Amino acid sequence: MGQLSAEEWGIVVLSLKVGIVAVLAAMPLAFGLAYLLARGRFPGKVLLDAVVHLPLVVPPVVTGWLLLLAFGPNGPAGRFFETVFGITFMFRWTGAALAAAVMALPLMVRAIRLSIEAVDQRLEQTARTLGAGPWRTFATITLPLALPGILAGAVLGFARSIGEFGATITFVSNIPGETQTLPLAIYSALQMPGGDSFVLRLAVVSVLLSLMALVASEALARRAGYGKGGHVL
C-alpha cells in the first residue's frame, strides 16, 4: 500500500478542508432547526421536518442541480453571496463545501434534535427559580447537557461530507486541486487504465476516515444520555 504521494495527500487535505468547513457552516443552521423541531410548537412543523430531511432521499444529482440554479452565477442566492460576502461557489472548493453542508444537514439536525429532546426541561425550570434568565439557562443548562449530541452530529455530518459525491460533481464539477475530493478522485481514477493502486490507497483512506468518525460519533452519542441522568430522576 505504501506512502501517499503528494497528489494523494492534496486530495485528502482538500477533502478534510471541505468537510470541516461544511460542518462549521451548517452548524448554526442545524442547531437552530434542531432546537425549533425539538421545542417549537407551530403550524407547519411536520412540513419543515420533511423539508429538512429532503436531502436524505432526493437523488443527490437533483440536489446538485438545484444548488446550481440557486447558487450559480445567475441564481438569487449566488448573487447575494457574491455581492454581500464576496464568496463565489461555481467550480470552487467553497461550492463543494456548500454541497456537502446541504447533504450533511439532515443528519446533523437529527442528532442534535435528539440530544435537545433528551435535556430534562425540569432542570431548566430549576435554573429559572435560582435566578437564571432564559438565555443564561440555555447557556448553562441546555447547551452543556446537549453538547455531546451536538458534537456527535458534527462528527456525523463531517463523515457524510467526506463521502459526498453526486451533488458535488453536479454542482461544481470534478476539478483536480479545487473540487476533486476523495470520492471524485476515486471515480476519476476508475475511468483510467492502471489507476488500481491509486484507487486502493484512496479507498482505504476513505474507509478509515469514515470509521473513525462513526466510532467518535457513537461514543459521543452515548455520553449524551447523561442529560437524563442526575439523581433520582
Add this chain to the structure above:
Amino acid sequence: MSFDVDIALKRGDTPIAARFSAPAGITALFGPSGAGKTSVLQAAAGLLKPERGRIVAGDVVLFDSAAGIDLPPERRACGYVFQDIRLFPHRRVRDNLLYGWRLAPEDRRWMTLEEATDFLGVDHLLHRMPRTLSGGEAQRVAIGRALLSGPRYLLMDEPLSSLDAPRRGEIMTVIERIRDELGLPILYVTHDREEVRRLADQVVEIGTR
C-alpha cells in the same frame, strides 16, 4: 414578612383555588394527591400562570392579574426544593450550591457557602458529582442550593417523599432548623399527616372545597 396568595387556576379541567397568608414559619399545603398542591407552589414560583388572582411576598407583588403583573421565576427570589431533587447532573456539588448564589445580587445573599455546608453537613461532598450522592445527600445539597440563592420565601414540594425512613428523620431535623432559625415564610406541600403534625405552624387544606 408574610407571603400572601389568593389565586384561581386550572389544572387540566379541575379548578383549583387557594387563599391564604403565610407568615414566617411553615405553612403546610395539605391534601390528597392530585388536589393541586404542587400547582399552587408552581404558581408561587412563576412556573405556572394562575388564571387570576394575586401573589405578594412582603412588599413585592409577584403576580397580579388585575394589574397585569407577572414576574418571571428568575425575578421572584423563591427558593424551590423539588420532590425529585433536580440537581444539575453536569456540575459538581459545589457548583450546584453556588449556582443561584452567583446570580443573586450581593445585598440579597444572606448565607455563605461555608455557612450552608456547615448547616447541612455537606462540606465533604463539594467535589462530588450529583450522580454519586445518596438520596439524602442529594436532597441536602438541593436545600443548600435553594438557601444560597438568597430567597425571600421557600417552596418545598414533598422534600421527604423520595427518601427512606432514616433519611427522612435527618432531613426533617434540617427543615425544623430552617423553620426556627431563618425566619422565612415556607410553603410546604405534603400529604403526610405526621409531617404536618411535626413541622407545620399552620395548615391550608387544598382540594377539599
